[in-house]
Amino acid sequence: MNRIDQKFKEDKKLLSLYFSAGFPNLEDTVPILKNLEAAGVDMVEIGLPFSDPLADGPTIQESSTQALRNGMTTEKLFSQLEGIREHVNIPLVLMGYFNPMMQYGIEKFLARCAAVGIDGLIIPDLPVDVYHEQYKTLFDQHGLYNMFLITPQTPENRIRYIDQVSNGFIYMVSSAAVTGAQSTFGNTQTDYFQRIAQMNLTTPTVVGFGISNAATYQAASLHSRGAIIGSAFIKFLEEKGVDKIGKFVRSIRD
Amino acid sequence: MNYNVDEKGYYGDFGGAFIPEMLYPNVAELRESYLKITAEPDFKKEFDALLKEYVGRPTPLYFAKRLSERYNTKIYLKREDLCHTGAHKVNNTIGQILLAKRLGKTRIIAETGAGQHGVATATVCALMGIECIVYMGELDIKRQAPNVARMKMLGAEVRSAQSGSKTLKDATNEAIRDWINNPVNTHYIIGSVVGPHPYPDMVARFQSVISEETKGQLQELEGRDYPDHVIACVGGGSNAAGLYYHYLNDERVNIIAVEAAGKGIDSGESAATSALGKEGIIHGSKTLLMQTPDGQITEPYSISAGLDYPGVGPMHAHLFRTRRAEFISIPDQEAMDWGLTLSQMEGIIPAIETAHAFAALDVRKFGPQEIIVFNCSGRGDKDLDTYIDYFKL
Numbered sequence: 207m208n209r210i211d212q213k214f215k216e217d218k219k220l221l222s223l224y225f226s227a228g229f230p231n232l233e234d235t236v237p238i239l240k241n242l243e244a245a246g247v248d249m250v251e252i253g254l255p256f257s258d259p260l261a262d263g264p265t266i267q268e269s270s271t272q273a274l275r276n277g278m279t280t281e282k283l284f285s286q287l288e289g290i291r292e293h294v295n296i297p298l299v300l301m302g303y304f305n306p307m308m309q310y311g312i313e314k315f316l317a318r319c320a321a322v323g324i325d326g327l328i329i330p331d332l333p334v335d336v337y338h339e340q341y342k343t344l345f346d347q348h349g350l351y352n353m354f355l356i357t358p359q360t361p362e363n364r365i366r367y368i369d370q371v372s373n374g375f376i377y378m379v380s381s382a383a384v385t386g387a388q389s390t391f392g393n394t395q396t397d398y399f400q401r402i403a404q405m406n407l408t409t410p411t412v413v414g415f416g417i418s419n420a421a422t423y424q425a426a427s428l429h430s431r432g433a434i435i436g437s438a439f440i441k442f443l444e445e446k447g448v449d450k451i452g453k454f455v456r457s458i459r460d
Numbered sequence: 461m462n463y464n465v466d467e468k469g470y471y472g473d474f475g476g477a478f479i480p481e482m483l484y485p486n487v488a489e490l491r492e493s494y495l496k497i498t499a500e501p502d503f504k505k506e507f508d509a510l511l512k513e514y515v516g517r518p519t520p521l522y523f524a525k526r527l528s529e530r531y532n533t534k535i536y537l538k539r540e541d542l543c544h545t546g547a548h549k550v551n552n553t554i555g556q557i558l559l560a561k562r563l564g565k566t567r568i569i570a571e572t573g574a575g576q577h578g579v580a581t582a583t584v585c586a587l588m589g590i591e592c593i594v595y596m597g598e599l600d601i602k603r604q605a606p607n608v609a610r611m612k613m614l615g616a617e618v619r620s621a622q623s624g625s626k627t628l629k630d631a632t633n634e635a636i637r638d639w640i641n642n643p644v645n646t647h648y649i650i651g652s653v654v655g656p657h658p659y660p661d662m663v664a665r666f667q668s669v670i671s672e673e674t675k676g677q678l679q680e681l682e683g684r685d686y687p688d689h690v691i692a693c694v695g696g697g698s699n700a701a702g703l704y705y706h707y708l709n710d711e712r713v714n715i716i717a718v719e720a721a722g723k724g725i726d727s728g729e730s731a732a733t734s735a736l737g738k739e740g741i742i743h744g745s746k747t748l749l750m751q752t753p754d755g756q757i758t759e760p761y762s763i764s765a766g767l768d769y770p771g772v773g774p775m776h777a778h779l780f781r782t783r784r785a786e787f788i789s790i791p792d793q794e795a796m797d798w799g800l801t802l803s804q805m806e807g808i809i810p811a812i813e814t815a816h817a818f819a820a821l822d823v824r825k826f827g828p829q830e831i832i833v834f835n836c837s838g839r840g841d842k843d844l845d846t847y848i849d850y851f852k853l
Contacts, residue, residue, distance in 0.1 A: 255507050257757045259622060260480060260640075260743075263637070268624050306754060308740055308741065308755065309751065330480040330481070333481070333739065354481065355482070355713060357484075359482075359644075382482065382641060452754045
């Protein structure tokens with residue numbers, strides 16, 4: 207069974223963290239993953255840096271740019287992840303834009319993902335229709351999941367379609383926004399979380415974008431299976447460093 | 461072979477809409493409505509009237525006598541430089557602002573590199589009384605001060621793109637992010653035949669007035685409505701798309717696209733996408749783009765700010781791959797020299813982008829009876845500082 211499915215069988219709200227691979231330092235990838243698992247995080251999104259991350263806000267773009275300056279490449283990331291499954295058991299999701307994957311070669315990219323123990327991918331600029339028609343078979347062959355985003359503006363029939371094509375989880379974007387930390391959620395967001403919960407989708411949902419602290423984490427996971435934190439975690443890594451990860455995780459969960 | 465867009469938004473292998481889900485509703489709304497709205501008689505009437513009375517169309521098709529004699533061939537210039545705001549860009553912004561109004565949008569965003577599209581967008585927003593925000597790379601804001609001032613004078617807000625390389629591609633990223641953050645009330649006026657479907661086709665259709673007029677004008681002047689060659693410069697490719705449009709499927713017409721070689725194709729400072737680019741995805745479109753082997757988009761270079769885009773519209777990528785169009789690239793120096801040549805032989809000071817196209821005359825032989833139409837896409841006023849520096853005027 208895919209580690210993502212296994213994780214969602216656990217009877218708890220999930221906490222997932224995102225970081226840009228190669229940031230703050232090129233060789234931080236493995237230490238960050240180990241520390242996250244030790245701190246009790248349920249799942250990790252590893253960001254494959256891209257020069258032009260359209261869906262991301264300034265924090266993630268800057269960390270991506272820094273990671274590229276540090277020398278991060280697709281090949282480098284795979285070599286860092288080799289052997290990671292000897293140390294880390296939680297689900298690992300690779301999140302990146304489609305162009306670097308195309309240049310690496312999609313088949314080769316997926317094969318490497320599977321070989322190092324990646325469980326699934328999130329590719330913000332690969333639309334569900336194109337995935338469904340052209341790439342799903344290839345993902346299935348490698349046992350890799352592909353997760354899709356929905357937003358408050360996504361029409362209901364499209365959410366149903368995404369639910370049908372998806373596996374793993376559906377990534378609910380909390381508001382009409384690029385990634386970035388917010389301190390609270392308003393009524394519109396809570397209404398949207400409830401509306402999606404009432405659709406009774408077959409794929410579990412996780413909320414991301416704009417989650418930065420215990421309050422937003424709790425609000426987001428009230429009507430979903432959990433939440434993903436990116437920008438706030440990256441800021442923490444930059445300020446406090448890789449060794450203090452446990453402190454960040456406790457600040458969200460406690 | 462069909463060179464127009466297909467029903468899925470592709471030109472052969474290129475095009476499509478590789479966009480984050482957050483943009484799906486915006487782009488879907490456009491895709492479902494652009495053909496319907498632009499076909500409405502009321503829309504056509506308003507569009508045509510504005511092109512005539514406000515932009516100054518039809519633009520002349522001018523026979524360049526001295527140039528024709530020197531090259532022993534028949535050279536015509538489609539005078540888009542005479543459009544209001546000084547370039548063809550306004551054809552598209554007029555079309556898109558009318559579309560935006562019909563979609564009930566109350567806020568316009570745009571990206572700009574050299575500032576020409578920004579000015580053309582600010583102009584139509586002033587015309588319609590709609591809020592306008594133009595994203596421009598921090599470096600370009602410094603390099604193109606007069607156009608920044610024009611946009612401000614027209615009432616637009618110019619926002620500095622601080623991310624990445626702080627130029628056109630980053631301004632485009634910022635505009636796309638703005639659209640993600642403002643999905644309901646905002647229309648994004650893209651300035652070239654780039655971006656996710658339906659933008660390349662929509663912009664090409666608005667610019668197609670160029671070849672539509674050329675057909676009628678050639679019929680009158682030459683007794684046939686097609687030339688032997690159409691030649692235009694290509695950055696993203698909107699002026700070229702406009703000139704080629706009605707000749708795309710007419711094999712009697714040879715298509716020539718001129719890219720900016722910058723300091724030379726192998727210099728590492730170039731914008732010749734067809735020579736240096738590989739298939740990939742930029743700004744929501746599958747096309748040819750300049751990138752590292754690892755798939756990171758690289759920063760192009762040309763002395764003309766309007767040609768230094770790391771990609772090319774999907775229509776042009778398709779014309780290149782199928783060899784329907786000949787692609788040549790011209791270095792800075794030759795383009796600058798042509799700025800001077802056209803000024804002194806025909807009394808027309810071209811934009812540096814436009815000057816690139818004319819350099820095709822030195823690269824390729826044309827017969828004495830052949831008819832060539834150049835897109836004289838923009839005037840050189842905006843480039844005076846560059847000309848002054850370069851020629852020590």
